[in-house]
Amino acid sequence: MADKALLKEFEAIVGADNVMSAEAETHAYSYDAAVLDSVAPAVVVRPTETEQLGAITALCNKHGLPLTVRGAGTNLSGGTIPSKGGVVVLTGALNKILELNMDDLYARVQPGVITAKFAAEVASKGLFYPPDPGSQTVSTLGGNVAENAGGLRGLKYGVTKDYLMGISFYDVNGDLVKSGSRTVKCVTGYNLPGLMVASEGTLGVFNEITFKLIPPPQAAQSMMAVFDDVLDASRTVSAIIAAKILPATLEFMDNFTIRTVDNFRKAGLPTDAAALLLIEVDGHPAQVAEEAEKVEKICKEHNAKSVEVAKDAEHRAKVWQARRDALPALANLKPTCVLEDATVPRSRIPAMMEALARISKEFDLTIGTFGHAGDGNLHPTILTDKRNEQEWHRVEKAIDAIFDEALAMGGTLSGEHGIGLAKSKYMEQETSRATIEYSRRMKKSLDPKGILNPGKIISALLD
Amino acid sequence: MADKALLKEFEAIVGADNVMSAEAETHAYSYDAAVLDSVAPAVVVRPTETEQLGAITALCNKHGLPLTVRGAGTNLSGGTIPSKGGVVVLTGALNKILELNMDDLYARVQPGVITAKFAAEVASKGLFYPPDPGSQTVSTLGGNVAENAGGLRGLKYGVTKDYLMGISFYDVNGDLVKSGSRTVKCVTGYNLPGLMVASEGTLGVFNEITFKLIPPPQAAQSMMAVFDDVLDASRTVSAIIAAKILPATLEFMDNFTIRTVDNFRKAGLPTDAAALLLIEVDGHPAQVAEEAEKVEKICKEHNAKSVEVAKDAEHRAKVWQARRDALPALANLKPTCVLEDATVPRSRIPAMMEALARISKEFDLTIGTFGHAGDGNLHPTILTDKRNEQEWHRVEKAIDAIFDEALAMGGTLSGEHGIGLAKSKYMEQETSRATIEYSRRMKKSLDPKGILNPGKIISALLD
Structure with missing residues (x-):
């Protein structure tokens, strides 16, 4: 009190x-x-x-x-x-969309605006705000900037940072700092919007955010490809990119996840499949038709048992509902659900899938894997019960092993979930001692008393 | 010595x-x-x-x-x-392209690699590195990152920062800091690549840079639209965007620039035109055909006297050579050529054109204007002789007036040329005192002795 x-x-x-x-x-x-x-x-x-x-x-x-x-x-x-x-x-009450500028393709918002509500408002004006983190129906844009939220469209459309044009924020003295612009090009001073992205609330308190908007794709086509072999599915991902196709979404689900989702909502998924790829291509109608045909062909060349092309909006919605159900369905199975987001260059996804199978076996754990295969950002999800101390100890060892594998493959600890409190101890392994010290010096100069969200990222190491 | x-x-x-x-x-x-x-x-x-x-x-x-x-x-x-x-x-000798990864769509380079050479090497592998600053045939990628170099493709494809995935650099102690990844998604620690972009060599010495690459557009179509009225041309720019078309390039040249370019290289330009728009749309062939047709229609609706569509590669090259000649041709006229890059939201381009005409008259100066109309980044170019003190004084007043106008229109001091030594005194006008102080604290913590490119951006204000 x-x-x-x-x-x-x-x-x-x-x-x-x-x-x-x-x-x-x-x-x-x-x-x-x-x-x-x-x-x-x-x-x-x-x-x-x-x-x-x-x-x-x-x-x-x-x-x-x-x-x-x-x-x-x-x-x-x-x-x-x-x-x-x-x-x-x-920030819940700071939820105003201050401006949607159709001529200059930008929006100004307060930090508490809800992501999906914003995206819908933008769409209603005929424009497009692509970042779609899994939590978009409740997450806020301020939070998205603080975490550099990703989502399903990262491969083709990028993540939150790719839409951040400008920001104003309060420094620790309560003074207003402004950086960036309403123009695509702006190099007036340090790129403080770039610094604020992913800073997890440790460098300033966001006041107003300016986002870039883009014209939406005219057409889209969704597909579900069914595989008997996880490696065939993951090799398909690389083959699609090698064909110079950048799908809007290119998602993966393993057998465990497929079965769990189908059990969660009777969706009629192929529960005997080793893996599913959920793919959407978008753009000009002619391009969509061509790319969909090519993607189907590539899937089949990589031994897809079947490729189902969504026939209408309802069918398309069903495909993506299955993907959106993955996390809630898995989380429903056990008291504790550890959702990881170690990310690898996409050509290493087959190797990462093999590593995850090995780790699951070695530590005797249930790991359901789904995620953004197109950008190498898988979500291995460990289902456990934190109260079971012995098992929890194995979970911690498995997480270490997942990170070791991701880094050895030229990947990263976190694609989109952030470092927060959970991963700061691993930071040096990916970067360097000098990186931590550089960040620490910067943080200390901007927040001498260490009041801004202490303990997050590298702050735990502040002396 | x-x-x-x-x-x-x-x-x-x-x-x-x-x-x-x-x-x-x-x-x-x-x-x-x-x-x-x-x-x-x-x-x-x-x-x-x-x-x-x-x-x-x-x-x-x-x-x-x-x-x-x-x-x-x-x-x-x-x-x-x-x-x-x-x-x-x-950095001239640090010019190795270390890796071009076709599967994972990235490149690793040393800082001294020349921009155009890199882009050509990427293109030869069937991929695309879009940033194309005017100086690309000699500029280096390290310099492009330090300045967040822009170019003609900013509107549709973004600028250097949009392709920077990772960087390693030496801090003042000579220790290696590493940040970012080879993956599209990475939120491991502070976004130091974002901080390095546009930092003008004041926060670290670049060691290695990782860039994102993308599949190239399959087709492109170039056009030249001729206008009798500058405002018609500038309103056409907004109308194209309002039609949800994002051209790869959307460039403007005023009558003075047209005449100068035509005199520089007998290019057969319409020297009596008030303004030209040079437009290129790209993407899927069907999209290109549709967009080219729409753009032509929009130009004509806005009173274009003629719209010439490039018939072949040679014709296309001629259109873009005229644009590339703009700066050297203008610079040839007088001993001193002041190239500005104040940038406004594109809907304000007509207002900016009117302001530039007023300023040219008020201070009795020759100003040729060309530039990236699509992203609001015009290059008003003042032709003068610095040794003529009286005229130079008027030039300085005119620059102040251009900045005042750009900021009043919600624009920025610099779209792509940087603050450097030239514009640091204007920084506070666009941002705030707190922004300068915040930047100053950060700089001081990362470079306590102020050895890294002193005097640039806000460093002149360091105590």
């Missing part, structure tokens, strides 16, 4: 209705979607105007209070888990 | 043949393409292995020597002008 004088200070900024400190209220903000211990904050504040963010940040800095900004709390690496005695700032 | 003991130290790193300190040798590295006073460095070193960069940087830091990395020296804002008594590091 926070001290009364302090609560008064927060109330003076956001109003008494928007400050919470009772345990029953703060508990809801003590965890996120990562499998990590929860930590209840001392205070939760809910600003209703972005201007209040500056005053909140300055107040936290004055008192040395840890400040964690929280959008929807869907983070998978503990980025939204607050610090003991700290402050959680909710 | 640098002190002999110091020269010995540099010679120990790169060999005696690769250290220059005689005035006759250092003079060549005292200026770049900006209209600014030259400053000769004390020492010029030419490393032949990237590993030597770390030792050179550490040595400069030990002695507090200003270090300026120089690629081709084509910088337009003074970013490559060294500091008095400083060291220039030439």
Whole structure:
């Protein structure tokens, strides 16, 4: 419970209705979607105007209070888990789309706007905002920037950072920093939007974000290819790219995931298949027709048992519902679901699939694998029960082994889930001691008291 | 002339043949393409292995020597002008393409690789590296990253930062920092590639760069539209985008530029036209045919006097040669050529054209305007003689006025030329005091002695 004088200070900024400190209220903000211990904050504040963010940040800095900004709390690496005695700032009420500019193809938004709602609003104006993280129906755009959220369309359309044109944010003193522009080209000063992306709330508190929008593809075609052999499926992925086709989405599901999804929602999936590829090509209608035909041919050349082409919108929706069901279906099976996102160059996916099979066997664990095969970003998902200490120990060993494999293949620890609290101990293995020290010096200069989302990325190593 | 003991130290790193300190040798590295006073460095070193960069940087830091990395020296804002008594590091010998990976669509290069040579090598393997700055035949990829170089394809394909996947660089201690990946998705730690882009050599010395490659468009069609009215031409630009067409290039030339280019190389341009739009659409052949037809129609609806569609490769080359001639032709007219790149949201191009006409008249100056209309990045080019003090004073006032207009229209000081020495005094006007201070704190923590390309961006304000 926070001290009364302090609560008064927060109330003076956001109003008494928007400050919470009772345990029953703060508990809801003590965890996120990562499998990590929860930590209840001392205070939760809910600003209703972005201007209040500056005053909140300055107040936290004055008192040395840890400040964690929280959008929807869907983070998978503990980025939204607050610090003991700290402050959680909710962005839910900062949910205005400030401008959708059709002539200049950009949008300005507050940080609490929900991703899918924004994408739908953009679509209703005839434009396209491609990033589609799995949590898009609840995740916020501020959170997406803080984590550089990815999604299914990464291969062809890129990730959140590829749409970030400008940002304004409050520094620890509560002063407003502005960088980037409403123009595609802007080199006025350091690329601070580039620095804010993936910074996990550790370098500033976002005030307003400018995103690039693009014209939507005119047509799309979805397909489901069924394989008897996981390696045939993963080799197909490389063959499609080698044919110079960049599908909008190119997703993979292994047999375990297929069966679990089919059990979750009777979807009529081929439960005896070793693997499925779910593929969508998009663009000009003529290009879509050609590419769909080529993709079908490539799948068959790689021993696909069948390639089902979606006949209509309903059929297409069914294909993608199966993919979207993967995580909830798997998560339903066991008390604890560890969703990893180690990423490899896509030509190494066959090798990664073999490694995952080996790791699953070695540590006697159930691993369901699905994910964004097209950009090498698989989601091996370990199903377990954290209360089973012996098994949990094996899970930790398996995660280490997955990271070792990904790095040995020229990949990365995290494609889209972030480092947060969960992976900071692995950072040096992928980068270098000098990288950690460089980041540490930068962080320290921009947040001398270490109040901005402490412990995330490399902050745990701050002296 | 640098002190002999110091020269010995540099010679120990790169060999005696690769250290220059005689005035006759250092003079060549005292200026770049900006209209600014030259400053000769004390020492010029030419490393032949990237590993030597770390030792050179550490040595400069030990002695507090200003270090300026120089690629081709084509910088337009003074970013490559060294500091008095400083060291220039030439990257010309660090020109290896280390890997072109066709399966995973990336390339790894040393910083001194020449842009056009790289693009050609990529093209020869059937892939595409889109960034095409005007200086591409001589500019280096390291310089392109340091400046976030743009070019003609910014609207549809983005700029250098959109292709930067990973980078390793030496910090001031000479230690190697690594960030980013060979995968499209990577959120392992701070986005240091994003921070390095446009940092103008002030935060680290680049060692190796990883770029994203994409499949090339299958077809392209070039067109030249002739207008009697500048505003008709500039309104056509917005109308094309409003029709949801993103041309690969959408370039503008005013009458003064047209006449100058035609005089430079008898190209048969319509010298009585008020303005030209040079347009190229690319993609799937069916899409190209449709878009070319639509673009032609839109041009005519906006009173284009004629629209010439390139009939073959030779005709196409002629169209683009005219555009490439714009700067050399203009620069040929007068002793001093000031090439600006203030950028506005593209819907404001008509207003910007009106403002430029007003400014030209008010300050009695010759301004030729051409540039990347599609992304709002015009290049008003002031032709003058710096030795004419009275006129030069008017030039400086005109530049201030151009920046004021661009910022009032929601634009930016610099679309692609950088801040360098030339524009740092305008930075606060576009951003905020807090932005400068934030940048200053960051710079100071990463380069405490201020040795990395001092005076560039905000460094002049370092205390």
